[in-house]
Every structure is written in structure tokens, then in C-alpha cells.
Amino acid sequence: MLLPLLLLAACSHEPGTDSQLYDRYRQRADLTAAWVEGFRLNDTVKVDVLILVADDAAAWDTLRQEFNIRTTEGLTSWIGDAGNPVHRIQWTDGPCCKAIAAHATRTLCLYSLRDRTEYDALLEYQIGRLEIEN
């Protein structure tokens, strides 16, 4: 009789172990933090995405400092460790994070990438979407 209860417990929705950043930022009152788990890039590859939207300019400035975003206009993107980003678009070995910051909307998106396969799938997804839109 315990089996159904165990199955229902397993069904409960909690972020995965890869969501420490979300756990940290969801406490903040000056921004909206959203965690998308299993964002599908293709039939086989899914990645986790952390989205942070600052409420005001002050909160956005704080985020920029925390993520070492030096630019102030347009779109900034980089690949690196989420906590210590490297401002260059270049693959680094091992798990990393692709970040895109939109200054106008004070939005920061962080895509967790565990390996080269996920990185390649992300690029293919971007190209595929671009082709659909054009």
C-alpha cells in the first residue's frame, strides 16, 4: 500500500540539484527569479535555465556587478562559470554556463551546459529558430 504514496512523493515538483543559483536568487526581493528545468533544445537534449529579471536600475546594477557584466547597453553574452563568468564566446572544457544579459529589459538568462553535446545543441537550436523566424 506504500507504493502509491512513494510514487506520488517522487512526482512532487522541486528543482533539481543543479539549482543552487536559483535557490540563492529566489530569496531576493528586488528581482524575479525563474528556474526552467529541462528546457528542450531537441529530441534528446534538455538544459536548465535560470532567468533573473531585476525590478529596477539599482537591482540591475547589483546583478551586473555580481556577474561581472561590464557592458551597459544592448545584449551581452558569454560562456563561463555562472559565478565567475569569462567574457568571451569560447567553449571551455567541462560543465559551464552560457549567459545572455539584455540591458533594456534588465534580464539575465543562464543556460547550464554540462558538456560539448549540450553546447552544440544550443547552437543548433539558435540557428534553427533564426531560420524559422526569417
Next chain:
Amino acid sequence: MRFDDLWEREELKGLTWRMQREYPAAQQRRRQRWSAMTAVAVTAVALVAFFTVQTSPSRAPRGYDMVCCNRTTFPDSHWVDLAANMLTAEML
């Protein structure tokens, strides 16, 4: 009284005695069988429901597994669309 009548009476007595002795045990066995069948049926229904819920399009929409947010300002689809749109914006 004839022998046949005596025999029948004794046989009836015996039957009554056996019923008095065995009926509670049979009743208990029936209860146990019923409980086991109920447990099996409940487990089967729970399993079907679990896998239906897990694969249902309304609970696990195509494109993502789950969304958590510290505010309830927007629906889940907003954040999934935003994650996709940011990737497109980077390419433009």
C-alpha cells in the same frame, strides 16, 4: 424412528457442528482475500494514474519539464518563451 431418519439427524448435527467451527475461519479467509484484491486494484489504479499524469501534455508541456518562480506574476510559458527568445536575440 427408522435407521435412515436417525442417520439423517446425526448427519445434520455433524454439519451444524462443522459450520459452527469452520464458518468464522472461512469468513476471515474471505476478508483477507478481499483486502488483498483491494490492495492490488488500488496499486494498479495508482500506477496508471501516475504514468498518465507524468506524460500528460497539460502537466508536462512540450518544451520543458518544470518551471519554478519566486513570484506568480507570469505563467510558466512566459519564462520558457523568454528563455527561447533570449537565444534568438543573441543571434540577431
